[in-house]
Amino acid sequence: MFPSQIYRQFLVATLGVSLMAAAPAARAELIGTQQLTESSAQDSATLAKDRATLDSFMARADVQTKLEQMGLSQEVTQQRLAALSDAEVAQLAGRINSMPAAGTLGFQDMVLILLVAILVVLAL
Amino acid sequence: MARRLGLTLSLMLAGCAALPPGVLSTAPLQFQHGRLVDAPEGLPASAHVAGVPFFSDDRHYCGPASLASALEFSGVQTSPQQLIPQVFTPGLEGSLQFDLLGAARRAGRIPIVLPPRLGVLFAQVAAGYPAVVLQKVGLGARDWHYAVLVEYDLHADRVTLRSSTARDLQLSIEQFDRSWAAGGRWAFITIQPGQFPPDITESLYLHAVAPLEGVAPDAAHVAYEAALRHWPESWIAMMGLGNLAYARKDYPQAAIHFAQAARLQPQDGDPMNNLAQALLAAGDWKAAQGAIDVALRLGKPRPDVYRKTAAEIAKARAAALKETQAP
Numbered sequence: 001m002f003p004s005q006i007y008r009q010f011l012v013a014t015l016g017v018s019l020m021a022a023a024p025a026a027r028a029e030l031i032g033t034q035q036l037t038e039s040s041a042q043d044s045a046t047l048a049k050d051r052a053t054l055d056s057f058m059a060r061a062d063v064q065t066k067l068e069q070m071g072l073s074q075e076v077t078q079q080r081l082a083a084l085s086d087a088e089v090a091q092l093a094g095r096i097n098s099m100p101a102a103g104t105l106g107f108q109d110m111v112l113i114l115l116v117a118i119l120v121v122l123a124l
Numbered sequence: 125m126a127r128r129l130g131l132t133l134s135l136m137l138a139g140c141a142a143l144p145p146g147v148l149s150t151a152p153l154q155f156q157h158g159r160l161v162d163a164p165e166g167l168p169a170s171a172h173v174a175g176v177p178f179f180s181d182d183r184h185y186c187g188p189a190s191l192a193s194a195l196e197f198s199g200v201q202t203s204p205q206q207l208i209p210q211v212f213t214p215g216l217e218g219s220l221q222f223d224l225l226g227a228a229r230r231a232g233r234i235p236i237v238l239p240p241r242l243g244v245l246f247a248q249v250a251a252g253y254p255a256v257v258l259q260k261v262g263l264g265a266r267d268w269h270y271a272v273l274v275e276y277d278l279h280a281d282r283v284t285l286r287s288s289t290a291r292d293l294q295l296s297i298e299q300f301d302r303s304w305a306a307g308g309r310w311a312f313i314t315i316q317p318g319q320f321p322p323d324i325t326e327s328l329y330l331h332a333v334a335p336l337e338g339v340a341p342d343a344a345h346v347a348y349e350a351a352l353r354h355w356p357e358s359w360i361a362m363m364g365l366g367n368l369a370y371a372r373k374d375y376p377q378a379a380i381h382f383a384q385a386a387r388l389q390p391q392d393g394d395p396m397n398n399l400a401q402a403l404l405a406a407g408d409w410k411a412a413q414g415a416i417d418v419a420l421r422l423g424k425p426r427p428d429v430y431r432k433t434a435a436e437i438a439k440a441r442a443a444a445l446k447e448t449q450a451p
Contacts (some may be wrong), residue, residue, distance in 0.1 A: 007181025021444070023341065029397070029401060029429055029432045029433045030367070030370060030397075030401050031363075031394045031397055031398055031426060031429060032219070032334075032337075032367060032397055033330075033334040033337060033360065033363055033367050034334040034335060034337075034363040036330075036334075036360045036363055037327070037330050037331040037334050037360060039329075049282060066215075069215055070214060070260060071213075071214030071215055072213065072214070074213075075269070076209055076210075078231070079210070080223060080226055082336075082338060082339055083225075083226030083229050083335070083339050084228055084335075085334070086227060086335075087224060120412035
C-alpha cells in the first residue's frame with residue numbers, strides 16, 4: 001500500500017466520517033432514476049464507491065480545517081452535499097482520486113480546489 | 125500550475141465584480157448583423173417578463189440575489205438572506221454554480237440548465253421564465269457575475285438584466301452574448317413541477333428532475349406525474365415514481381409503477397430488475413424470482429445488477445424454504 005493510502009485510512013478510522021455525503025436512500029441493486037437519465041452508463045456500485053470517496057475526503061483533518069477557515073459549518077456542508085446529483089458526485093470523486101499524494105508540491109492547493117468544487121461541483 | 129489552478133477556481137466562482145461587461149470571448153457570437161443565429165421557430169422579436177423581483181446587491185451576494193429573484197418569481201417565499209448559507213462560500217467571497225442549483229432543488233423547484241444557445245435563452249423569456257445567467261464582466265480572474273435576464277429586444281438590439289445594484293441594466297445583445305459566452309453560455313431557469321418550458325426535451329426535463337428525489341421528493345413526485353401527462357410513454361418518469369415509492373417504503377406501489385414502466389419499455393431489463401426488488405421488499409420472493417428471470421433473459425443494459433438481485437432473491441428463497449422444513 002502506498003503511504004498516502006495508509007494515511008487516509010488512518011484518518012478515516014480515527015476521525016470517523018463526520019461529513020456524510022448523505023446519499024438518497026438507494027441500494028446498489030435498485031437502479032436509480034439518475035442512472036437512467038445519464039447519457040453515459042453508470043452502475044450502482046460505482047455510485048456507492050463515489051459517495052464513499054467523497055465521505056472519506058470530507059473526513060480528513062486538513063479538509064475540515066479548510067472548511068472552518070472558509071466559514072462553513074459541518075451542517076451546512078452536509079446539506080449541500082446531499083443536494084448534489086449522482087453525476088456531480090462522480091465528477092468530484094474522479095478528481096479526488098486523481099489528486100497527488102499528501103506532501104507533494106501543490107497538494108494544499110489541490111485540497112483547496114477540491115473543497116471548493118465539492119461545495120458545488122466543477123462545471124468543467 | 126498556479127495560474128491554471130487560479131483559472132479553475134475562477135471558472136467555478138462568481139464573485140460579483142461590478143465592472144461593465146462585454147469582454148473576452150473568442151467564441152462565435154450568436155447575434156450577428158441584427159439577426160439571431162439559429163433562432164427557434166416562432167420566437168417573438170421582443171419579450172419582457174414582468175414582475176421579476178429585484179434584490180440589490182453591492183457586495184458579493186449576486187448569487188443569492190439572483191437566485192432569490194428567480195425562486196420568488198416561481199412562487200417560493202425566500203430572500204437573499206435565507207439563501208446565503210445555502211449558496212455562498214465566505215472563504216471564496218462568492219457562490220459556486222451548482223450550489224445555486226442545489227439550493228433551487230431544496231426549495232422544491234426544478235433548476236434546468238439551458239442548452240448554450242442565445243435563441244433558447246430568449247425563448248425562455250418569451251415564455252415567461254426569467255433566467256439566471258453567468259457572465260464574465262472584467263479582465264480579472266475573479267470577475268464573474270450572476271444576473272437575471274428579464275427582457276430582450278432583437279430590433280432594438282437590447283437585453284435587460286437585474287444586475288447588482290441596477291434594477292434594469294441594459295446591454296446590447298452582442299455585449300451580453302460576449303460576457304455570457306466567456307462563461308460557456310451557462311444559464312438556468314427554475315420551474316415549478318408541472319411547468320414545461322419551450323425547447324426543453326423530455327430527456328433534459330427528467331435529467332433535471334431526478335436529483336430532486338433525495339432532497340425534495342414531493343416536488344419530484346408532482347414533476348414525474350406531470351411528465352407522464354405531457355409525455356405518456358415516459359417510462360423513465362414511471363421509474364422515477366417507482367423509485368420514490370420505494371424510498372418511502374411503499375413497496376406495493378413501487379411494484380405497480382415498475383410494472384407499468386416495464387410495459388412501456390419491454391426490451392429493457394432495468395424496470396424488471398426494480399420490480400423484482402420491490403416485490404422482494406414486499407415479501408413476495410416468488411414473484412420477485414419471476415421478474416428477475418425476465419430481466420436476466422433480456423440481459424441489458426445492466427446484467428451485473430440483475431445478477432446481484434437474483435442472488436438476493438435466492439437467499440430469501442433459501443431462508444423461506446429452511447423455515448418450512450424446520451421440525
